[in-house]
Amino acid sequence: MSDKITVVIDKELRDLVPDFLQRRIDDVETIKSALTIGDFRTIETLGHNMKGSGAGYGFREISRIGAEIEAEAIARRTETIMACLQALEHFVKHVHVEYESL
Secondary structure, three states, X not given: OOOOEXXXXXXXXOOOHHHHHHHHHHHHHXXXXXXXXXXXXXXXXXXXXXXXXXXXXXXXXXXXXXXXXXXXXXXXXXXXXXXXXXXXXHHHHHEEXXXXXX
């Protein structure tokens, strides 16, 4: 069974998508660091930004995960945030982007 996740994105975003996805991996590391010091405000902000940018780029799953990270940061649920980070890493590592003109 393949873990490949196909997402169709507007071709106008082709040059921006690789950097966008890399920034999500960077966000994972930032959130892990923030968790070690209990900086839930930073985690909430990153989740909120991910929620908006994911939708803007057409990555509904990133938007969904970002919304969950934001909510779990407000509730200070470390274990759930870690589960979200695992889901985000899995998504970014397995996403296959196809481009189409909208």
